[in-house]
Amino acid sequence: MSRTRLIEITRRHIAHAVAGTVDQAPGIRSVPADHYCDSQRWQLEVDRIFRRLPLLLAFSTEFPKPHSYRALEVAGVPILLVRNGKGSMRAFVNMCSHRGAQVVAEGSGEARRFLCPYHAWAYDSNGALLGVRNSGEFGEVDPSCHGLTPLPVSERAGMIFGVLSPAESFDFDAFFCGYDKVLALLGFADCQVVGRQAVEGPNWKIAYDGYLDFYHLPILHRESFGTEIGDKAVYDAWGPHQKVSMPLPYLASLEKKPEEEWPESLLLAGIWTIFPHVSIGTFDADGPFFMISQLFPGERVDSSITYQTFLSPAPPGQENREGIAKQMEFLHRVVRDEDYATGKTIGRNLATGAKANVLFGRNEGGGQRFHSWVDALVEAGESDLPEIFSRDIGPEIR
Ligand code: FES
Numbered sequence: 001m002s003r004t005r006l007i008e009i010t011r012r013h014i015a016h017a018v019a020g021t022v023d024q025a026p027g028i029r030s031v032p033a034d035h036y037c038d039s040q041r042w043q044l045e046v047d048r049i050f051r052r053l054p055l056l057l058a059f060s061t062e063f064p065k066p067h068s069y070r071a072l073e074v075a076g077v078p079i080l081l082v083r084n085g086k087g088s089m090r091a092f093v094n095m096c097s098h099r100g101a102q103v104v105a106e107g108s109g110e111a112r113r114f115l116c117p118y119h120a121w122a123y124d125s126n127g128a129l130l131g132v133r134n135s136g137e138f139g140e141v142d143p144s145c146h147g148l149t150p151l152p153v154s155e156r157a158g159m160i161f162g163v164l165s166p167a168e169s170f171d172f173d174a175f176f177c178g179y180d181k182v183l184a185l186l187g188f189a190d191c192q193v194v195g196r197q198a199v200e201g202p203n204w205k206i207a208y209d210g211y212l213d214f215y216h217l218p219i220l221h222r223e224s225f226g227t228e229i230g231d232k233a234v235y236d237a238w239g240p241h242q243k244v245s246m247p248l249p250y251l252a253s254l255e256k257k258p259e260e261e262w263p264e265s266l267l268l269a270g271i272w273t274i275f276p277h278v279s280i281g282t283f284d285a286d287g288p289f290f291m292i293s294q295l296f297p298g299e300r301v302d303s304s305i306t307y308q309t310f311l312s313p314a315p316p317g318q319e320n321r322e323g324i325a326k327q328m329e330f331l332h333r334v335v336r337d338e339d340y341a342t343g344k345t346i347g348r349n350l351a352t353g354a355k356a357n358v359l360f361g362r363n364e365g366g367g368q369r370f371h372s373w374v375d376a377l378v379e380a381g382e383s384d385l386p387e388i389f390s391r392d393i394g395p396e397i398r
């Protein structure tokens with residue numbers, strides 16, 4: 001089913017390659033400058049997008065066994081992720097029910113129970129309160145309503161997605177629109193984490209715009225990737241999620257070949273983005289490896305933080321660590337000194353108020369669609385979720 005969808009998509013890309021065309025939106029779109037630099041607007045985006053939708057929090061491979069855990073902070077929320085005794089992922093606010101201390105220090109490991117460092121209340125890997133120290137002296141506490149606060153979580157395609165606001169459940173299927181089934185073909189479930197690094201960046205949308213934009217590649221990245229790299233993009237969408245691919249001329253040669261002979265690597269080539277904050281790219285260091293970028297808003301409208309996690313499909317110890325380390329250094333530099341350095345000038349300039357709008361061309365339809373979804377979700381009320389994900393937000397791009 002997922003492969004069938006990729007074949008359909010690739011047929012469309014081949015048609016573009018044969019005709020020498022690119023995907024185009026019906027018109028040029030203006031995005032108000034203050035959508036990038038107004039603090040109130042930014043707070044709405046944090047509350048209605050980052051605190052309300054699933055975010056990529058971690059990778060399945062980080063939880064190899066029952067009781068594997070990782071404690072981390074995401075967009076200001078301390079989170080405890082843990083695989084319970086039955087192998088299911090659980091997510092909690094990493095906050096003690098007694099007086100609110102952080103229960104588990106940031107980091108990862110394996111533990112059947114978590115002891116709060118303040119007064120030693122204990123919790124298990126389902127977040128249940130196991131015991132209150134000196135309970136006879138403390139007084140009676142009902143364990144059934146004093147466990148850790150659960151967050152909706154779902155493990156898909158080798159990734160762990162969670163919602164930062166406590167809720168009984170979340171309709172992850174509605175959110176993914178089938179995209180998770182296609183992402184599963186990337187094989188993250190069988191990958192190892194081989195590196196991780198962070199890059200400080202500009203406003204989160206200025207940063208994210210760049211991941212959907214091939215128009216800038218041979219210009220901004222001429223010194224790093226070179227001028228030979230294409231600047232044409234085709235966009236495929238699953239609800240708010242988009243894949244960006246290059247309609248490379250050689251695709252035309254596939255037109256007459258039977259589909260069964262189309263290599264999987266070709267079907268999977270491109271940049272996979274997961275709304276609102278993830279970009280997945282494939283690179284090579286004597287073998288493929290992935291860079292998964294997770295973007296989060298920083299503390300203010302003009303800052304963001306991006307975590308780049310590197311996954312390798314090779315078994316531990318067999319991956320080309322030295323080659324990957326070199327590429328990591330390169331990718332950190334490109335994003336920091338080229339993309340985000342430019343993004344910071346954009347943020348500064350937009351804040352001057354000299355221009356009321358910025359423009360997304362007909363060839364930048366992916367960016368147009370991203371902003372349509374951001375606007376729709378900022379305006380959406382609680383009752384619009386999850387139905388909103390089945391809407392056609394547009395624009396039509398072809
Ligand atoms: S705050 Fe955790 S035991 Fe007191």
Ligand SMILES: [Fe+2]
Pocket residue numbers: 210216217220221339
């Ligand atoms: Fe870039």
